[in-house]
Amino acid sequence: xxxxxxxxxxxxxxxxxxxxxxxxxxxxxxxxxxxxxxxxxxxxxxxxxxxxxxxxxxxxxxxxxxxxxxxxxxxxxxxxxxxxxxxxxxxxxxxxxxxxxxxxxxxxxxxxxxxxxxxxxxxxxxxxxxxxxxxxxxxxxxxxxxxxxxxxxxxxxxxxxxxxxxxxxxxxxxxxxxxxxxxxxxxxxxxxxxxxxxxxxxxxxxxxxxxxxxxxxxxxxxxxxxxxxxxxxxxxxxxxxxxxxxxxxxxxxxxxxxxxxxxxxxxxxxxxxxxxxxxxxxxxxxxxxxxxxxxxxxxxxxxxxxxxxxxxxxxxxxxxxxxxxxxxxxxxxxxxxxxxxxxxxxxxxxxxxxxxxxxxxxxxxxxxxxxxxxxxxxxxxxxxxxxxxxxxxxxxxxxxxxxxxxxxxxxxx
Amino acid sequence: xxxxxxxxxxxxxxxxxxxxxxxxxxxxxxxxxxxxxxxxxxxxxxxxxxxxxxxxxxxxxxxxxxxxxxxxxxxxxxxxxxxxxxxxxxxxxxxxxxxxxxxxxxxxxxxxxxxxxxxxxxxxxxxxxxxxxxxxxxxxxxxxxxxxxxxxxxxxx
Numbered sequence: 298x299x300x301x302x303x304x305x306x307x308x309x310x311x312x313x314x315x316x317x318x319x320x321x322x323x324x325x326x327x328x329x330x331x332x333x334x335x336x337x338x339x340x341x342x343x344x345x346x347x348x349x350x351x352x353x354x355x356x357x358x359x360x361x362x363x364x365x366x367x368x369x370x371x372x373x374x375x376x377x378x379x380x381x382x383x384x385x386x387x388x389x390x391x392x393x394x395x396x397x398x399x400x401x402x403x404x405x406x407x408x409x410x411x412x413x414x415x416x417x418x419x420x421x422x423x424x425x426x427x428x429x430x431x432x433x434x435x436x437x438x439x440x441x442x443x444x445x446x447x448x449x450x451x452x453x454x455x456x457x458x459x460x461x462x463x464x465x466x467x468x469x470x471x472x473x474x475x476x477x478x479x480x481x482x483x484x485x486x487x488x489x490x491x492x493x494x495x496x497x498x499x500x501x502x503x504x505x506x507x508x509x510x511x512x513x514x515x516x517x518x519x520x521x522x523x524x525x526x527x528x529x530x531x532x533x534x535x536x537x538x539x540x541x542x543x544x545x546x547x548x549x550x551x552x553x554x555x556x557x558x559x560x561x562x563x564x565x566x567x568x569x570x571x572x573x574x575x576x577x578x579x580x581x582x583x584x585x586x587x588x589x590x591x592x593x594x595x596x597x598x599x600x601x602x603x604x605x606x607x608x609x610x611x612x613x614x615x616x617x618x619x620x621x622x623x624x625x626x627x628x629x630x631x632x633x634x635x636x637x638x639x640x641x642x643x644x645x646x647x648x649x650x651x652x653x654x655x656x657x658x659x660x661x662x663x664x665x666x667x668x669x670x671x672x673x674x675x676x677x678x679x680x681x682x683x684x685x686x687x688x689x690x691x692x693x694x695x696x697x698x699x700x701x702x703x704x705x706x707x708x709x710x
Numbered sequence: 711x712x713x714x715x716x717x718x719x720x721x722x723x724x725x726x727x728x729x730x731x732x733x734x735x736x737x738x739x740x741x742x743x744x745x746x747x748x749x750x751x752x753x754x755x756x757x758x759x760x761x762x763x764x765x766x767x768x769x770x771x772x773x774x775x776x777x778x779x780x781x782x783x784x785x786x787x788x789x790x791x792x793x794x795x796x797x798x799x800x801x802x803x804x805x806x807x808x809x810x811x812x813x814x815x816x817x818x819x820x821x822x823x824x825x826x827x828x829x830x831x832x833x834x835x836x837x838x839x840x841x842x843x844x845x846x847x848x849x850x851x852x853x854x855x856x857x858x859x860x861x862x863x864x865x866x867x
Contacts, residue, residue: 647778649752657717665752679753679776
């Protein structure tokens with residue numbers, strides 16, 4: 298790890314939990330710098346899912362037999378683990394979805410169409426992922442809700458004055474904003490945003506897909522109203538996401554999807570809904586994925602967010618220093634408070650050519666618009682390459698990236 | 711790169727040359743047909759233009775693109791390959807080119823009297839080893855096919 302001290306996190310030990318990281322790609326040691334797209338899975342997660350399938354698997358919430366009871370316990374234990382993870386006041390505030398996108402769509406559908414009134418507005422920012430843009434456009438188009446976009450500064454921070462100005466007429470019923478940009482790495486000042494939104498009568502949804510991977514999230518301290526994230530970026534499996542929402546809001550919202558598991562009783566004339574959170578969980582849920590997410594949270598707890606956040610900060614500072622020093626590299630996002638997602642361009646080559654050449658050196662980065670086309674337009678570019686970090690990322694891997702980038706530039710001389 | 715040999719199958723000299731210094735880039739003042747092609751996955755876009763000669767053959771094919779070296783090189787080589795061809799000939803070259811990007815093989819190049827047009831396009835055969843990059847090479851061709859059909863926009867595959 299060079300001369301960089303990473304005292305709080307034993308990265309070598311952590312890497313042993315990820316069998317995939319010891320692989321070679323194209324004859325070179327794998328340098329996986331695409332964790333913001335999806336993180337690798339520790340053995341604890343893999344084994345928990347396999348063990349459930351080998352020993353106890355059955356459907357949940359309905360069987361009266363031992364297998365179903367054990368599986369229900371394991372699945373519901375994850376709800377408790379998530380409630381502790383985000384410091385929810387009540388486990389019933391944890392709704393399982395399939396990913397962040399579905400969690401946001403749930404709010405757009407049930408809160409947007411069920412509680413917001415035509416003529417009200419939803420306010421997003423100019424650095425959202427498509428998953429926090431498109432559901433609100435759909436709501437705008439079918440329900441007469443205005444969609445407003447808060448500006449960002451050239452450094453890639455939320456323009457707080459511009460943001461507050463868009464709230465002033467009192468029409469905004471909901472602010473929906475990223476907690477950490479998947480392109481710029483910016484952490485938004487969530488507690489301050491909540492304060493301003495509430496002062497103008499708006500609720501706040503935070504898209505925590507990136508933020509919760511690196512920082513302790515306390516929904517009560519942030520004082521937000523909805524918080525969405527996904528399991529697969531948090532070292533868990535794909536196919537499980539979470540919506541946390543205040544219980545009173547969930548109770549006031551109509552259901553999202555209809556079907557089994559979300560009802561209290563059904564006749565042809567009338568159906569009554571199950572209590573929250575089950576009202577929002579129609580059909581057989583992602584059972585194994587839920588068990589896997591529970592294992593991921595237990596594994597993260599053992600490491601601790603203090604060490605995780607410190608590690609991310611060291612890596613981010615190191616990456617910005619090393620990549621800035623490579624001739625022709627431009628880094629996007631210079632927020633004061635920013636984390637382990639570093640988007641950049643290289644003067645001589647398109648991001649895809651950069652990514653393909655890096656891949657040939659065994660380095661995995663993402664290239665493209667990162668599902669944030671409006672942000673790309675704001676930045677005046679079409680695409681970037683993006684390196685993103687996780688608990689298993691080392692400073693040596695970042696050095697390897699910087700050296701390889703200099704060689705890519707030579708290649709396109 | 712120091713490990714340049716293993717990317718040379720994709721980034722051959724010809725590709726770098728046409729990708730970085732294209733000869734047929736730029737919107738012409740006059741043209742008879744045009745169409746756009748978009749790659750929604752990456753945001754790349756190409757627009758092709760050409761005129762028809764009195765005999766119905768393609769004259770002065772040009773393109774305007776934002777994209778990677780592979781897509782620019784492919785558009786530039788395509789312009790060289792189709793100039794002077796009748797629409798039927800263009801369709802045949804496209805079918806062969808598409809097969810080549812998928813298989814890496816160019817059967818007509820290896821015949822006794824090799825197909826000169828396909829030989830010109832052959833440096834792009836390397837994309838078949840890079841599944842995520844095949845679309846970069848075929849995007850300008852889809853736009854060209856749309857323009858031949860009189861459609862303004864290529865449908866993505």
